[in-house]
Amino acid sequence: MPKKNRDAPYDPDPSDPLERPLFVSPVTAGFPSPAEHAIEGKLDLNKHLIQHPAATFFVRVTGESMIDAGIHPGDIAIVDRSLEPVDRKVVIAVLDGELTIKRLRIKDGEWTLLPENKHFEPVRITDEMAFEIWGVVTSVIHLL
Amino acid sequence: MARVFALVDCNNFYVSCERVFNPKLVGKPVVVLSNNDGCVVSRSNEAKEAGIRMGVPAFEVRELFESRGVYVYSSNYALYGDMSRRVMDTLSDFTPDVEIYSIDEAFLDLSGFKRINLSEYGRRIQTAVKQRTGIPVSIGMAQTKTLAKLAAHLAKKSRKADGVLDLTASSHQDRALAHTEVEDIWGIGKNYAEMLRKKGVENARQLRDADDSLVRKTMGVSGLRTVHELRGISCYAAETAPAPQKGITVSRSFKTAVETLGDLDEAISTYVSQAAEKLRTEHVAAGVLVLFLRTNRFQESGNYANSHTVDLPVPTSDTSELIRYARAGLREIYREGFRYKKAGVMMQDLVPENRIQSDLFDRVDRSRSEKLMQTLDGLNAAMGSGTLKYASAGVTPNPIWRSVAESRSPSYTTRWDQLPEVS
Numbered sequence: 001m002p003k004k005n006r007d008a009p010y011d012p013d014p015s016d017p018l019e020r021p022l023f024v025s026p027v028t029a030g031f032p033s034p035a036e037h038a039i040e041g042k043l044d045l046n047k048h049l050i051q052h053p054a055a056t057f058f059v060r061v062t063g064e065s066m067i068d069a070g071i072h073p074g075d076i077a078i079v080d081r082s083l084e085p086v087d088r089k090v091v092i093a094v095l096d097g098e099l100t101i102k103r104l105r106i107k108d109g110e111w112t113l114l115p116e117n118k119h120f121e122p123v124r125i126t127d128e129m130a131f132e133i134w135g136v137v138t139s140v141i142h143l144l
Numbered sequence: 145m146a147r148v149f150a151l152v153d154c155n156n157f158y159v160s161c162e163r164v165f166n167p168k169l170v171g172k173p174v175v176v177l178s179n180n181d182g183c184v185v186s187r188s189n190e191a192k193e194a195g196i197r198m199g200v201p202a203f204e205v206r207e208l209f210e211s212r213g214v215y216v217y218s219s220n221y222a223l224y225g226d227m228s229r230r231v232m233d234t235l236s237d238f239t240p241d242v243e244i245y246s247i248d249e250a251f252l253d254l255s256g257f258k259r260i261n262l263s264e265y266g267r268r269i270q271t272a273v274k275q276r277t278g279i280p281v282s283i284g285m286a287q288t289k290t291l292a293k294l295a296a297h298l299a300k301k302s303r304k305a306d307g308v309l310d311l312t313a314s315s316h317q318d319r320a321l322a323h324t325e326v327e328d329i330w331g332i333g334k335n336y337a338e339m340l341r342k343k344g345v346e347n348a349r350q351l352r353d354a355d356d357s358l359v360r361k362t363m364g365v366s367g368l369r370t371v372h373e374l375r376g377i378s379c380y381a382a383e384t385a386p387a388p389q390k391g392i393t394v395s396r397s398f399k400t401a402v403e404t405l406g407d408l409d410e411a412i413s414t415y416v417s418q419a420a421e422k423l424r425t426e427h428v429a430a431g432v433l434v435l436f437l438r439t440n441r442f443q444e445s446g447n448y449a450n451s452h453t454v455d456l457p458v459p460t461s462d463t464s465e466l467i468r469y470a471r472a473g474l475r476e477i478y479r480e481g482f483r484y485k486k487a488g489v490m491m492q493d494l495v496p497e498n499r500i501q502s503d504l505f506d507r508v509d510r511s512r513s514e515k516l517m518q519t520l521d522g523l524n525a526a527m528g529s530g531t532l533k534y535a536s537a538g539v540t541p542n543p544i545w546r547s548v549a550e551s552r553s554p555s556y557t558t559r560w561d562q563l564p565e566v567s
Binding site: 055061134 | 231234557560564
């Protein structure tokens with residue numbers, strides 16, 4: 001007896017036969033592969049490119065300020081926030097509220113953001129500026 | 145062994161997520177609105193200072209938003225979920241015992257760490273989370289979860305603590321408890337707080353020292369547990385394994401009332417699609433499907449609420465099969481002339497998908513449906529959720545029941561075509 005507001009959608013319809021397969025041959029287990037013991041892992045791009053997944057972000061490059069470093073507009077930069085920003089690293093920095101990609105130079109306690117394109121000017125960081133490092137760029141994906 | 149719990153609590157979590165990718169928002173009044181752009185669910189400190197209360201309906205404060213130049217965002221759960229995962233992953237570097245309590249809070253069990261300087265460890269955790277994810281957190285540490293939560297609350301407010309407070313020393317606890325209002329104690333809601341205040345219990349220290357039998361009589365066993373926790377007796381174990389899902393529910397309230405069967409069909413089909421996707425993600429299938437709808441709870445007349453339950457012959461996570469049953473069930477309970485305010489579907493009796501006993505008379509081609517679901521999920525994962533969907537879920541956006549999200553930020557960390565830009 002179906003309960004109120006509840007049904008099991010069973011509705012036997014004897015006029016419409018349903019064919020079911022019948023298995024007459026026994027089922028055997030699979031055979032071992034000659035390469036079994038020599039199988040190595042697959043090459044995993046994620047593991048290769050990303051050391052710290054929780055701290056890794058992807059950003060899209062716009063503009064040509066780093067073109068001489070081989071970083072083109074449209075490229076994806078892989079950014080690791082857990083890495084220490086040191087001299088000569090390419091970094092993502094926050095400058096006046098904007099995210100920018102530049103090479104970091106630290107010399108005698110002075111920090112400078114260097115573009116790699118002769119049409120752009122370096123920016124020397126002073127105490128009055130709203131500046132912070134967002135992360136270190138570890139690699140760049142460029143589609144040909 | 146003395147237990148030590150740390151409660152890590154993200155500061156203004158949704159707003160903080162937005163600030164990571166839009167640094168212009170730092171220092172500004174910012175709010176995030178709930179589903180349907182209904183209420184304020186997250187505020188920056190500047191927005192709090194502007195007088196915007198938590199949970200206030202957005203339409204009530206529109207003028208305040210404009211006059212104070214408040215930045216208003218629709219909730220971006222794809223982003224917040226991903227950022228939460230990153231915070232929790234970072235915490236697990238500091239202890240294997242991380243209990244995720246909510247999207248922005250976690251308990252850490254530090255009991256096994258002998259001889260560490262808790263304040264210093266807490267500071268390291270706070271710094272690591274801020275550096276690796278950009279999210280600022282407050283951390284409270286004590287012998288019980290309730291005290292740890294209390295400590296985190298104080299850590300957040302106190303400039304001296306700067307977000308990290310070790311309350312394990314009982315000499316500090318006295319003052320801390322005296323400075324905490326009853327409303328702010330974990331486990332004491334508005335009603336209990338009102339009742340306690342009438343009895344002269346206004347802060348956590350007074351509650352800690354209250355008489356046990358009185359507490360038990362007015363607040364039951366759970367109230368007694370809270371009081372014991374305030375005294376430093378741990379009553380809540382560390383729960384690091386999440387309880388297995390008992391059911392998956394997808395439901396929404398409609399911004400404007402829905403009246404036609406066609407619109408409800410679309411809504412229900414969409415909810416079923418979302419729930420089924422979740423079933424497949426969790427690798428379970430549902431044995432029971434429940435669908436429900438109701439009119440506005442607060443209207444004086446024209447009220448109607450009903451539900452329909454379907455026992456599925458074979459547990460399934462196949463979207464088209466579930467949509468078929470749901471739409472058939474909808475026709476059983478839909479009544480014309482009512483203005484529906486909420487509808488939803490619940491998937492219950494969940495079983496692992498590799499343990500499904502199929503039915504000899506099953507007509508559904510399950511291996512074909514499995515392949516179809518894999519293709520559907522794969523495409524939606526690669527190109528954005530909702531790229532491919534069933535026609536019954538609606539082809540064009542339907543303003544009648546779809547959630548409104550006027551100003552949602554991009555899915556910065558979950559869509560290739562919405563990455564943050566750097567120049």
